[in-house]
Amino acid sequence: MTKLLYQIEKLTPRKVNNGMKKKKISWSNRYKRFFLSEHTALIAALVSILLMPVIYFFGKRSGSLDGAGLYDLLMRLLLICTLFYALKRHKLFLVQAATVGLLFCMLCTQSQYALGKLANQDSEVYIIMGLQGFVFLAVERMLLFIQSFICVSHFIIHAARRQEAVRVSLNQVSILFLLALVIIQLIIAPILTFEPNYIYYIWTLHLDELFIFILVACAELILMIDQWEYTGV
Numbered sequence: 417m418t419k420l421l422y423q424i425e426k427l428t429p430r431k432v433n434n435g436m437k438k439k440k441i442s443w444s445n446r447y448k449r450f451f452l453s454e455h456t457a458l459i460a461a462l463v464s465i466l467l468m469p470v471i472y473f474f475g476k477r478s479g480s481l482d483g484a485g486l487y488d489l490l491m492r493l494l495l496i497c498t499l500f501y502a503l504k505r506h507k508l509f510l511v512q513a514a515t516v517g518l519l520f521c522m523l524c525t526q527s528q529y530a531l532g533k534l535a536n537q538d539s540e541v542y543i544i545m546g547l548q549g550f551v552f553l554a555v556e557r558m559l560l561f562i563q564s565f566i567c568v569s570h571f572i573i574h575a576a577r578r579q580e581a582v583r584v585s586l587n588q589v590s591i592l593f594l595l596a597l598v599i600i601q602l603i604i605a606p607i608l609t610f611e612p613n614y615i616y617y618i619w620t621l622h623l624d625e626l627f628i629f630i631l632v633a634c635a636e637l638i639l640m641i642d643q644w645e646y647t648g649v
Contacts, residue, residue, distance in 0.1 A: 451630075451637045454504070460631040461500040467624040468493060474620060478613035484528070491521050496628065499635060508642050515635045519567045522628065523560075530560040545609055552604045555597050562594045570636070588640070591633045598626045 450456055468489050475481025495518040502510035534556060542549035569587045605619045 448637060451634045457500060457503050457631055457634045460627045460634070461496050464496055464624050464627040464631065465493060467620055467627070470620045471617065471624060474613050474617040478611060478617045480533075480614060480617050485525075488521065488525050492518070492624075492628065495521060496631065499631060503635060503638065506638075508639065511635050511639060515632060515639070516567075516571060518628065518632060519563070519570060522625065523563045523567050526556075526560045526563055530556045548604050548607050549609075552601065552608060555600055555604075559594065559597050559601075562590055562597065566590050566594065588633075588636065591629060591636060595626065595629055595633070598622050598629065602626065 472481060472486070472489060475485060495514055499511065499514035499518060502508075502514050534553065539553060542553040545552075566587060569590070601622045602619060605615055605622065608615055608618075610618075
């Protein structure tokens, strides 16, 4: 990733002050440096993997984790390891494949939860809880929508292999918005009036998603820079 950081230096605007060149400090540059750091990808991958046994434990105790859920955890583990290896070795085609696989894996899980478990449960259960229950229910549906958008957008951008600056930037913003939504769920989940083991299961599951999407954001940024190089931007 050192080469990518060098590319960022070249692509970052600079300004001249008293005859001396200084780098222009911007949130965009900080964003790129954070998600291009090997430490960011390593921590995100490690935490997401270490959380899986905890998810399994509380999922089993609450009766919320079935065979399909266990298979999903195994697929996450395989795809996370594959994506981190691809990022470490800078194998861009493998990065694309692992990112698409991980995005669709997360999308399938969220669709099963938002349109399956939550849809089969009376929405009044959440509304009776008050504002936190209503927000939790609404954000779960919003998460499904944003994940669907990111999956489709990612496929169009990188499968077509053509630069579409607006769509690429929109995808980056969507990932940040997705991270914000997951953080909202992490705040709300502990105050829901459910059985403790189920609440712990939901909380650890969303925390795992948070770090997975941070890893995905690292991959997306690297692929975006690859698009710049490919099109000569």
